[in-house]
Amino acid sequence: MPANKAPRGSLINDPAARAIFFQILVLGGVLLLGWYLVSNVMENLARQNIATGFSFLDREASFAIGESMIAYSPANSYSQALLVGFLNTIKVAVLGIILATVLGTIIGIARLSSNFLVAKLASAYVEVIRNIPVLLQLFFWYAVIGESLPGPREALNPLPGVFLSNRGMRVPALGDDPIWVWVGVAFLVAVVAVWFVARWARKRQEATGQQFHTVLASIGILVALPLLAWLLGGAPTALDIPALQGFNFRGGTSVSPEFAALLLGLVVYTASFIAEIVRSGIRSVNWGQTEAASALGLHRGTVLRLVVLPQALRIIVPPTTSQYLNLTKNSSLAVAIGYPDLVSVANTTLNQTGQAIEAVSIMMAVYLTISLGISLFMNWYNKRIALVER
Amino acid sequence: MADHISVQGHPGSVTSTDDRETASAVVKPPALALGPLGWVRANLFNTWFNSILTILILWLAYKIIPPLVNWLIINSVGPGEGVTAQACRASGGACWAFIHEKYRLILFGLYPYEEQWRPIASILIIVGLLGVSSNRNFWKPWLLAVWAAAAVVIGVLMWGGVLGLPFVRNTLWGGLPLTLILSVVGLVVAFPLSILLALGRRSDLPIVKSLCVTYIELIRGVPLITVLFMASVMFPLFLPTGVTIDKLLRAQIGLILFASAYLAEVIRGGLQAIPKGQYEAADSLGLTYWQKTRKIILPQALSITIPPLVNTFIGFFKDTSLVIIIGLFDLMSASKAALTDPAWRGFYKESYLFVAVVYFAFCFFMSKYSQWLENELHRGHKR
Numbered sequence: 001m002p003a004n005k006a007p008r009g010s011l012i013n014d015p016a017a018r019a020i021f022f023q024i025l026v027l028g029g030v031l032l033l034g035w036y037l038v039s040n041v042m043e044n045l046a047r048q049n050i051a052t053g054f055s056f057l058d059r060e061a062s063f064a065i066g067e068s069m070i071a072y073s074p075a076n077s078y079s080q081a082l083l084v085g086f087l088n089t090i091k092v093a094v095l096g097i098i099l100a101t102v103l104g105t106i107i108g109i110a111r112l113s114s115n116f117l118v119a120k121l122a123s124a125y126v127e128v129i130r131n132i133p134v135l136l137q138l139f140f141w142y143a144v145i146g147e148s149l150p151g152p153r154e155a156l157n158p159l160p161g162v163f164l165s166n167r168g169m170r171v172p173a174l175g176d177d178p179i180w181v182w183v184g185v186a187f188l189v190a191v192v193a194v195w196f197v198a199r200w201a202r203k204r205q206e207a208t209g210q211q212f213h214t215v216l217a218s219i220g221i222l223v224a225l226p227l228l229a230w231l232l233g234g235a236p237t238a239l240d241i242p243a244l245q246g247f248n249f250r251g252g253t254s255v256s257p258e259f260a261a262l263l264l265g266l267v268v269y270t271a272s273f274i275a276e277i278v279r280s281g282i283r284s285v286n287w288g289q290t291e292a293a294s295a296l297g298l299h300r301g302t303v304l305r306l307v308v309l310p311q312a313l314r315i316i317v318p319p320t321t322s323q324y325l326n327l328t329k330n331s332s333l334a335v336a337i338g339y340p341d342l343v344s345v346a347n348t349t350l351n352q353t354g355q356a357i358e359a360v361s362i363m364m365a366v367y368l369t370i371s372l373g374i375s376l377f378m379n380w381y382n383k384r385i386a387l388v389e390r
Numbered sequence: 391m392a393d394h395i396s397v398q399g400h401p402g403s404v405t406s407t408d409d410r411e412t413a414s415a416v417v418k419p420p421a422l423a424l425g426p427l428g429w430v431r432a433n434l435f436n437t438w439f440n441s442i443l444t445i446l447i448l449w450l451a452y453k454i455i456p457p458l459v460n461w462l463i464i465n466s467v468g469p470g471e472g473v474t475a476q477a478c479r480a481s482g483g484a485c486w487a488f489i490h491e492k493y494r495l496i497l498f499g500l501y502p503y504e505e506q507w508r509p510i511a512s513i514l515i516i517v518g519l520l521g522v523s524s525n526r527n528f529w530k531p532w533l534l535a536v537w538a539a540a541a542v543v544i545g546v547l548m549w550g551g552v553l554g555l556p557f558v559r560n561t562l563w564g565g566l567p568l569t570l571i572l573s574v575v576g577l578v579v580a581f582p583l584s585i586l587l588a589l590g591r592r593s594d595l596p597i598v599k600s601l602c603v604t605y606i607e608l609i610r611g612v613p614l615i616t617v618l619f620m621a622s623v624m625f626p627l628f629l630p631t632g633v634t635i636d637k638l639l640r641a642q643i644g645l646i647l648f649a650s651a652y653l654a655e656v657i658r659g660g661l662q663a664i665p666k667g668q669y670e671a672a673d674s675l676g677l678t679y680w681q682k683t684r685k686i687i688l689p690q691a692l693s694i695t696i697p698p699l700v701n702t703f704i705g706f707f708k709d710t711s712l713v714i715i716i717g718l719f720d721l722m723s724a725s726k727a728a729l730t731d732p733a734w735r736g737f738y739k740e741s742y743l744f745v746a747v748v749y750f751a752f753c754f755f756m757s758k759y760s761q762w763l764e765n766e767l768h769r770g771h772k773r
Binding site for chain 2: 019022023026027030037040041043044045047113114115116117118121127128130131132133134135136139140143147329330332333335336343347350356357360363364367368371372
């Protein structure tokens with residue numbers, strides 16, 4: 001056949017035409033639904049005399065927030081209040097992720113222990129904690145702290161200067177001396193220095209085969225630099241120790257019962273999931289790998305660090321990422337026990353101003369950004385540790 | 391390895407002194423390598439580190455278990471005539487009289503007291519059907535019809551108003567039946583929606599695909615609580631003037647929107663696990679897209695996704711406890727409500743323990759079922 005053009009049927013049977021037709025149909029349906037909802041919203045808002053837009057953010061918030069990492073008073077604007085809530089969310093999420101990772105790893109390894117009691121205890125922990133709603137656990141911890149601990153006058157004093165009461169935990173704080181800032185700076189400098197030392201040591205080992213005691217050197221740098229800064233600043237030893245005054249403590253730093261309950265609940269709950277991930281990750285590394293490494297004469301610790309863990313991490317990292325995301329999202333349950341996180345502050349804002357759509361959009365946008373941020377970071381980390389194949 | 395003590399008892403492999411002399415004819419196993427003592431040595435004291443851990447745990451158990459037993463059983467106050475909160479507080483043990491007093495409030499919420507056989511019957515129907523549905527032999531089309539019939543029966547039982555049953559507003563529903571209804575209805579409605587979303591995400595049509603991806607990632611990126619807030623404060627604004635939608639339905643829609651995004655990702659996993667050859671073979675038979683999906687792809691994809699679906703359901707079941715924050719009276723919030731009675735203040739441990747046991751029982755059985763099912767479904771693939 002000279003004509004290489006296939007005989008065309010009707011347009012109805014043309015897959016490309018059908019694809020375009022159906023997509024237009026779907027898009028049209030979605031747009032129509034969206035238009036319908038938006039027009040209803042406009043009508044309802046007009047009827048209730050609610051102004052749309054984010055101009056309410058500049059108005060005075062006029063509500064107090066229990067704990068804040070930045071300066072805040074009820075005279076500040078709603079946007080400032082929301083920022084306080086956001087920082088509180090970040091605080092509990094970051095601490096929660098770190099502690100849940102540590103606890104989860106310990107329990108995950110404990111489940112693989114050759115000690116019968118340790119293994120059974122760890123698996124009982126995982127089974128019980130995983131099957132009870134996290135909200136119930138938060139209520140429980142909050143009630144334990146609020147009702148089982150004594151009042152400030154009879155506060156428990158497990159360590160000198162540390163007081164546990166139903167108003168939270170009071171710990172000594174560093175004095176007002178400006179030198180503490182410099183000690184902090186020195187520590188950060190030390191961290192950067194350790195990174196360069198480790199890089200130099202690795203390069204040298206690759207080039208010459210000479211090994212360097214990176215770990216010992218790092219610990220040395222991390223201790224020595226802040227210590228030096230402290231000594232140069234006159235070695236102040238004054239601590240701000242909490243003391244009972246009237247009905248409550250003064251001085252020191254406090255950890256509020258809400259924060260403690262939220263952190264404890266989230267860490268305990270998430271750790272049980274991370275434990276399962278860690279266990280299956282380690283189990284997935286073939287026993288032969290351990291045997292081969294031992295046959296090469298490596299120590300037990302070295303086998304774990306250089307052979308087993310790098311392989312297990314590849315299995316562990318992706319599901320752990322989603323646990324980190326879950327922990328961050330679950331931190332929004334703070335609203336149930338009164339910790340002023342983003343959702344809680346936005347909820348108060350919503351109730352005061354009636355700006356439902358704006359308040360809910362702010363919550364969603366912030367959590368989407370956080371989720372996206374964690375996902376991007378963990379994807380980058382996952383790529384770094386992924387198996388390099390041909 | 392020091393971890394493995396030989397149980398055959400080769401002379402010299404284990405330090406045992408007594409058996410050496412009598413070992414002339416038959417080598418007896420050393421006493422310390424066999425029996426309970428051998429087990430203890432092998433499992434609790436095999437290395438110095440494990441020995442320390444064992445002693446530490448035993449010490450902790452000694453510290454924790456006796457007070458716990460005292461609290462739970464020995465000092466506890468059971469239900470009885472004239473047992474008051476004062477008697478409970480004086481005892482220093484658990485107050486089971488409180489649970490006896492409040493268990494109907496916790497389990498059934500504010501549902502009229504005389505009519506509480508109706509939520510009980512509804513719970514039994516749901517639990518019974520879940521039990522029947524867990525048997526693979528019953529995975530037939532008629533099971534769907536049974537579920538539909540059960541939904542009607544439960545609706546009649548809970549609302550009433552017909553067959554001589556007094557009408558009960560759904561604002562009075564609460565406790566365990568509400569938790570079960572929210573989670574089961576949520577899952578059943580979200581399931582078909584999630585299949586469409588999953589297919590849409592795997593679609594070649596760019597607009598459909600991007601719409602589905604946006605929806606799924608949007609919902610999965612935010613906490614359930616914001617979805618519930620949206621449902622409770624924004625849905626009324628979405629509706630035309632004069633139309634109202636009650637709180638329970640709003641929460642249910644919020645839960646459905648949430649569940650469908652998570653289920654869609656589970657089903658997408660199943661779709662991706664189907665070998666490409668299946669798609670190509672269906673295409674070469676000349677099947678249309680929907681024929682291919684319905685007859686070839688979905689039956690295979692869904693059967694491998696059942697265990698992860700059960701796991702998603704467990705998470706979803708626990709997550710329904712969040713409706714307390716928008717003011718519904720589910721199991722979780724009924725347990726809080728029981729604590730507000732001024733006569734019975736402060737028995738939060740008993741109340742939370744009771745609810746925790748209920749949640750745990752459901753979730754634990756479902757997770758064991760999902761593990762069992764996974765083995766069962768994989769049996770054909772094992773060598």
